[in-house]
Amino acid sequence: MAALDTNTDGDRTAAMKVSDEVAIKITDMNKWFGQFHVLRDIDLTVFRGERIVICGPSGSGKSTLIRCINALEEHQQGSIVVDGIPLSSDLKNIDKIRSEVGMCFQHFNLFPHLTILENCTLAPIWVRKTPKREAEETAMYFLEKVKIPDQANKYPGQLSGGQQQRVAIARSLCMRPKIMLFDEPTSALDPEMIKEVLDTMIQLAEEGMTMLCVTHEMGFARQVANRVIFMDAGQIVEQNEPEAFFKNPQNERTQLFLSQILGH
Amino acid sequence: MSDAHAHSVAFVRDTEIPAAPPPTRETGAVKWMRENLFSSVANTVMTIIGVLIAWYLLSGLIPWIVNGTWQGDDIRECREILGDSGGACFAVIRERWPQLLYGFQYPDELRWRPTVAFFLLFVAVPPALFAMFLPRWTLALTALYPFVAYWLIWGGSVLSPVFVAMGIAAGYVVFTRVERRGFVPGLLAAVATAVAVWWLGGFVVEAASGVLALEPVESRAMGGFMLNLILGVVCVSLSLPIGIALALGRQSRLPVVKGFCVVFIEFIRGVPLITLLFVANVVLSYFLPPESNFDLIVRVIIMITAFSSAYIAEVIRGGLAALPKGQYEAADSLGLDYPQAMRLIILPQALKISIPGIVNVAVGLFKDTTLVSVISMFDLVGLIRGPILSSTDWVGVYWELWAAACILFFVVCYGISQYSQWLERQLRTDHR
Numbered sequence: 001m002a003a004l005d006t007n008t009d010g011d012r013t014a015a016m017k018v019s020d021e022v023a024i025k026i027t028d029m030n031k032w033f034g035q036f037h038v039l040r041d042i043d044l045t046v047f048r049g050e051r052i053v054i055c056g057p058s059g060s061g062k063s064t065l066i067r068c069i070n071a072l073e074e075h076q077q078g079s080i081v082v083d084g085i086p087l088s089s090d091l092k093n094i095d096k097i098r099s100e101v102g103m104c105f106q107h108f109n110l111f112p113h114l115t116i117l118e119n120c121t122l123a124p125i126w127v128r129k130t131p132k133r134e135a136e137e138t139a140m141y142f143l144e145k146v147k148i149p150d151q152a153n154k155y156p157g158q159l160s161g162g163q164q165q166r167v168a169i170a171r172s173l174c175m176r177p178k179i180m181l182f183d184e185p186t187s188a189l190d191p192e193m194i195k196e197v198l199d200t201m202i203q204l205a206e207e208g209m210t211m212l213c214v215t216h217e218m219g220f221a222r223q224v225a226n227r228v229i230f231m232d233a234g235q236i237v238e239q240n241e242p243e244a245f246f247k248n249p250q251n252e253r254t255q256l257f258l259s260q261i262l263g264h
Numbered sequence: 265m266s267d268a269h270a271h272s273v274a275f276v277r278d279t280e281i282p283a284a285p286p287p288t289r290e291t292g293a294v295k296w297m298r299e300n301l302f303s304s305v306a307n308t309v310m311t312i313i314g315v316l317i318a319w320y321l322l323s324g325l326i327p328w329i330v331n332g333t334w335q336g337d338d339i340r341e342c343r344e345i346l347g348d349s350g351g352a353c354f355a356v357i358r359e360r361w362p363q364l365l366y367g368f369q370y371p372d373e374l375r376w377r378p379t380v381a382f383f384l385l386f387v388a389v390p391p392a393l394f395a396m397f398l399p400r401w402t403l404a405l406t407a408l409y410p411f412v413a414y415w416l417i418w419g420g421s422v423l424s425p426v427f428v429a430m431g432i433a434a435g436y437v438v439f440t441r442v443e444r445r446g447f448v449p450g451l452l453a454a455v456a457t458a459v460a461v462w463w464l465g466g467f468v469v470e471a472a473s474g475v476l477a478l479e480p481v482e483s484r485a486m487g488g489f490m491l492n493l494i495l496g497v498v499c500v501s502l503s504l505p506i507g508i509a510l511a512l513g514r515q516s517r518l519p520v521v522k523g524f525c526v527v528f529i530e531f532i533r534g535v536p537l538i539t540l541l542f543v544a545n546v547v548l549s550y551f552l553p554p555e556s557n558f559d560l561i562v563r564v565i566i567m568i569t570a571f572s573s574a575y576i577a578e579v580i581r582g583g584l585a586a587l588p589k590g591q592y593e594a595a596d597s598l599g600l601d602y603p604q605a606m607r608l609i610i611l612p613q614a615l616k617i618s619i620p621g622i623v624n625v626a627v628g629l630f631k632d633t634t635l636v637s638v639i640s641m642f643d644l645v646g647l648i649r650g651p652i653l654s655s656t657d658w659v660g661v662y663w664e665l666w667a668a669a670c671i672l673f674f675v676v677c678y679g680i681s682q683y684s685q686w687l688e689r690q691l692r693t694d695h696r
Contacts, residue, residue: 072593091601099599109594112693113612122608123598155693175598 018226021048022081023179023210024069029078031061031068038064039075040234048178051211053221053242056231057257062214065231066181069212070101083178099127102172106184108164110156116143116167117152120174128175135174142170146200162193166200173204180204182213216261222246230254328352332664338657356661357668360652364668367487367642368651374419374479378490381416384409385497393683396690410498417486417494419478427465431458447603483561487642489672494561495643496630496676499568503629504622506569507576508615512606514581525577532574538635540567545639564636572629579621583614616691623684627677644669 024046031039038061046052054062067073069080071087071094080087082097111119120139124130130138143149146166148159156164165185172180182201186194198220205211205224215221221228221242228245230238230253238251246262249255301311331351336342342353357364366375388409391402411425435458443450486494513525532540544563587610595605615622637646648665652658658665 070597072596095599095601098597101597103594103597105590105594107588107590109588109590111591111594111609111613113616113691123600126604126608127599157693171598 018050019048022046023048023050023083024212025079025081026069027079029068029075029080031064031073031075031077038234039068042078042236044229044236046179046210046212048210049208050227051205051209051225052213052227052229053225054212054214054229054231055216055218055221055257056237060231061234062231063183066103066183066212066214069179069181070098070103072103095127099123099175100178102169102175102177102180104165104168104172104180104182104185106187108156108161108168108188110164110168110171112156115153115155116148116159119156119167120171123171124174139170139174142173143167145173145203146170147196160193161189162196165189165193165197169197169200169204179210179212182211182215184214184216186215186217218246218262230257232257328663334358339659339661342661352664353661354664356652356658356664360658360665363488363647363652364644364672365488366490367485367647369485369487369642370481370490371479371485374481377416377419377478381413382490382493384412384416388413393687415478417481417490418483419480421469421473422476422478423465423469423472427462427469431461431465434458434461483559486561488647489644491636491641491643492630492633492673493676495565495568495633495636498565499572499629499633500626502565502569503573503576503625506573507622508580508611510573510577511580511584514577515584528570529574529577532570533578537568537571537632538638540571541635541639543567560641564639564641568629568633571632572625575625575628576622579618579625580614582621583616583618584610586617587613616688619684619688619691623680627680630677630680631673644672 022045024044026042026044029039029042030037042065044065054065056062064073068075069082069087074089075087083100085093085097085100087093087097110116111122114122117136117139120143121130121132121135124135124138125132140149140152143152146169148163148166148170151159151163151167156167159167169180169185185201186197189197194217198217201211201213201220202224213220213225225242227239228242229236230245230249230251232253238245238249238254240250245254246258249258302308327350329352331346331349332354333342333345333351334354334357335345336353336355337359339353339356342355346353362372362375366378370378388406391398391406395403408429411429415422415425435454438457439450439454441450442453510525510529513521514529516522516525541564544567545560591609591613592605595609600608634643634645636643637649640646642650648669652665653660653662
């Protein structure tokens with residue numbers, strides 16, 4: 001993985017540097033849904049501080065891949081090691097990994113019966129056993145960071161989609177995760193709201209968060225990713241640094257995919 | 265042509281049109297009647313028919329109530345007073361009121377005890393129903409109530425309910441300590457502790473049966489509306505948690521748990537409640553050791569609770585199924601374990617969705633408590649049908665008695681219904 005030192009922009013902050021410490025290591029991972037072979041021989045090493053964008057046609061297994069990383073989906077073969085903890089069927093390991101790995105979903109999945117603040121403090125209080133006051137302070141810190149502290153006492157149903165997604169990001173950050181997974185975070189949003197969410201994610205990237213994003217936002221990929229992975233039919237077809245990936249895709253399928261999504 | 269088009273499209277408003285009140289003939293009662301009662305020929309005909317029906321009903325009902333009498337000690341005196349006026353003989357309700365409430369076997373001089381228990385209900389229930397407005401400690405009153413109520417209604421030494429309560433409290437404390445090692449060991453340890461306390465308590469109660477003892481009343485003596493209320497309150501409050509457990513169990517990945525819940529729910533739902541009550545009354549005693557003194561009311565409570573918890577389980581399963589999968593995933597991805605995810609995320613939402621269904625079951629259950637009259641327990645219905653109507657004093661006074669029974673049940677059920685609608689409004693969290 002010599003191609004990792006890909007900070008093409010010289011002015012990026014030092015935090016965006018990638019360390020050589022391994023955050024996630026996936027080896028020979030296979031997964032089936034019933035008879036359907038969704039993920040085939042996945043090998044992927046993610047280093048701390050790395051920002052990876054995963055793209056590909058729908059049904060190519062990209063969401064399934066990142067959902068395997070925090071055990072929302074079970075894999076049947078191969079190994080996944082997250083932050084040094086092997087992902088097995090041991091529930092303790094799974095809960096431990098989940099509290100270290102934040103996740104944002106396409107449909108936000110905020111808890112509609114809790115206020116924004118309660119959404120953010122719930123997991124720290126119950127999983128990390130943080131005192132309520134401290135959890136609320138942390139929550140307000142991150143809500144300010146995603147620029148919606150004034151909505152803290154509203155319910156998710158009263159917020160716009162973009163605001164909800166930013167709350168979802170803040171909710172994950174409140175657990176102080178080491179790795180963040182994004183599963184098409186902007187796909188369910190109106191165009192004008194996509195920017196506010198992407199800005200939040202860019203800010204997060206600049207602070208050095210290890211990120212895996214399934215997204216079709218190619219501008220985002222160009223700007224913050226240091227690796228773009230293209231998946232098709234359950235396999236990693238191509239991966240490269242964004243510059244090369246977009247300018248000079250090698251695989252036929254990648255070329256076709258890029259010509260389709262960048263063609264208009 | 266194109267000029268005209270351009271003219272009509274380009275437009276900029278520079279003055280605001282002030283808001284004006286609607287024309288006068290478009291407001292008030294006349295407008296309402298014209299729109300709602302006489303808007304068309306068909307509507308007018310319906311209105312006239314409706315008024316006629318209402319007139320027919322009220323012209324019978326109002327004289328019956330207005331001319332009715334509360335005087336007289338039996339049906340003959342009542343008829344003398346009424347003469348030909350066609351009024352109601354409400355005297356039966358006045359004369360038999362205590363019986364309607366307490367049954368005919370509950371000792372007269374002890375009736376204050378269930379009365380106190382009834383009014384304490386209004387202290388004990390609000391902390392549970394209006395938890396969002398009352399401080400948390402008030403829930404202790406709710407927790408304490410069953411033991412106080414039992415002691416008041418059944419009497420006996422205060423020690424028995426105290427030990428039962430202590431057993432449960434000790435079990436709870438042990439559970440909270442052991443729970444971190446896992447839910448199942450916690451539960452087992454809690455049950456073991458509770459049983460141990462009850463077992464020890466049994467000796468103490470036997471040795472000191474006179475401590476703060478109220479005169480004991482047998483279960484057989486319970487009757488009237490009191491019996492309906494006891495069964496209704498106990499069974500509703502027991503069947504809700506059991507129903508939740510069954511609904512979750514039915515979703516379980518463990519085949520044994522799932523199998524048990526499915527069989528229980530399907531079997532109980534497939535059997536008429538009356539059959540279960542007959543089983544409680546007769547058959548159950550064959551299976552129990554002969555010396556065991558298993559109270560009839562307890563047996564009936566078990567059966568009604570089993571019955572309604574099966575229904576509630578299915579209602580809650582509907583609520584669980586209505587939740588998007590993303591809620592489970594979000595809870596999982598934050599690292600919440602199963603009990604936390606259920607308690608904090610899934611159940612609050614699923615129960616909220618299930619409120620109408622749960623209330624439906626609760627109201628139905630409360631009314632079904634009248635079925636105990638078929639196993640010769642004298643609840644409100646059994647009492648009216650049996651001792652009162654068959655007594656020579658009040659033979660044939662159907663309307664008044666059944667109307668009284670209807671009103672008593674209606675007040676409670678309508679109250680439950682209103683509460684549930686209020687609760688639904690309270691729990692709405694979208695755009696308000």
